[in-house]
Amino acid sequence: MGYAFTSDDVTFLRSAAGIAALAEVDALPFSDASRLHDVGVARKLLGSRFAPVVETVLLRRRAVSKLDSPASWLFTDDALQQATASAVARHRALRFSGRDVHDVTCSIGADLFALSAVASRCIGSDLDPVRLAMARNNVPGQLVVQADALRPVSRASAVTADPARRDSSGRRKWHPADFVPPLDELSEVYAGVDLAVKCAPGIDFAVAPWADEIEVVSLDGSVREACLWTRGLATPGVSRRATVIHGDSSWTVTDLEPDDCLVGAPGSWIIDPDGAVVRAGLVRHYAARHGLWQLDERIAYLSGDTPPAGIRAFRVLEHGHYTEKALKALLKTRGIGRLEILVRGLDVDPNTLRKRLKLSGPSEATVVLTRVGSRPVFLLCQAERT
The missing domain is CATH 3.30.2130 (VC0802-like)
Incomplete structure (x- = not known):
């Protein structure tokens, strides 16, 4: 589960003293052989502040394989696990180009960061005050507020959401009614706007009959997500899409294309x-x-x-x-x-x-x-x- 950050921890980590402490601890190797020794060094240097600093340094190192330039970002362990990989977030953000968009479950801001590069205006909201404080650090200049995703607080005509799919112990939730917020309630609350909902790729598509287009996305050979698109965010005539991202390139196939495929013996x-x-x-x-x-x-x-x-x-x-x-x-x-x-x-x-x-x-x-x-x-x- 990782270290349980507090709002006070985030305030310290964003301060001049916190930034200096992070730089000092980041100079330690934290290899398998040196980890216990390095944690002891950090404890001597920082006293009671050592835990959030060490955790942040280690999370930033893990984040390098997932997020673009995370050297100044703040995370919780759970939030980093759940964050959208930058390449996938950039791909999904393209449909919001030039729009006013509200990320109603912004967490630490991984999706909000991608949206801010292409949208006309962005707002992020979440219920978790610690993750909101981290999002303000990670996506500076964007409006981030505390709000319930099921109680709209903006007039944005495009909304994106990533419901939580794990309980407090980290166990995965499989039923969409148990998501936070529940999938059907999201679709009902935002029935009048263009909505995108990020889901696990294994979701039963039948539970979202309100989705106009379902896009499954893989990154470098690993299937990462299914995105449920509605109304003006969906592609006319397309109900299913697969998008494959490898490095800086990508390709897509949809159910608008022919499917006249034969069945035969093995070829070469x-x-x-x-x-x-x-x-x-x-x-x-x-x-x-x-x-x-x-x-x-x-x-x-x-x-x-x-x-x-x-x-x-x-x-x-x-x-x-x-x-x-x-x-x-x-x-x-x-x-x-x-x-x-x-x-x-x-x-x-x-x-x-x-x-x-x-x-x-x-x-x-x-x-x-x-x-x-x-x-x-x-x-x-x-x-x-x-």
């Missing part, structure tokens, strides 16, 4: 579509765009003779009926000592199977285990970056 390559495409239910649309086909109409693996550019694809070496005994013999013949195991449609645990295969040899490969109809199949492949 196997393609495992990005998780955002799979989660958004757009595998057939993606396949049609790239001239690919499905091995089975209920399985997301695709095949083709030419893989899309810029992805990790799998060149097929051999394929056939899957049994563990036959696969073990094949891998031994080929001298496969390192094996990546991908599974869809079969009840196979890759880690358990890998142990039983007793791999040995100088070569490495990828095996795709799936089914075609009711028949289990394997595809032994070589992973390549196209």
Whole structure:
């Protein structure tokens, strides 16, 4: 759960003395070997102030992989875990360009920061006074107020929200009625404005029939969120969208595109579509765009003779009926000592199977285990970056 910051802690951390203390503690390595020693040094330097300073230094170091330039930011552990990655926040903010927008669950300001770069005017609000104080530090110059998301305090015509999906002990909440604020109540309160709600990508889309467009977003191969767009923020004619962000580039596929995808035998390559495409239910649309086909109409693996550019694809070496005994013999013949195991449609645990295969040899490969109809199949492949 991390250190429990207070408003007094935030006031100190923003002061000249706090900034100096942060710089002094940040000079300590805090490696696995030195952590206990470094915490002791910080305690001697700062007395009772050492805990919020040490926690802030460590959180800033963690934040580097998630947020742009977090060296002067303030966080709680929970808030950093829940904060939108900067690349995803920037992507979502683009739909608010030139608008007056209210982030009604602004927390420490990760989304508000991205919005402030493109929106005409921004306001952020939250109920947590500590996170609000941190947001004022992290997004200087933006209006941040304490308010209940379900009691509108602005006239903004565009609203964004990120309901809390964990309880006080950190356990995830799965039912939208248990979100804070609840999903349906958000949609009712803001039925007259353009609304965007960030949700976990695993949400059952059926619980949000009021959403005009559902966008699933992945970042560098990891599915990060589903965003529910309404009214003027939604794309006309689009009900589902997958957006894939890699580094500074991105691409998208929607259900407006053709989905005339065939089903056939394995070709030269196997393609495992990005998780955002799979989660958004757009595998057939993606396949049609790239001239690919499905091995089975209920399985997301695709095949083709030419893989899309810029992805990790799998060149097929051999394929056939899957049994563990036959696969073990094949891998031994080929001298496969390192094996990546991908599974869809079969009840196979890759880690358990890998142990039983007793791999040995100088070569490495990828095996795709799936089914075609009711028949289990394997595809032994070589992973390549196209």
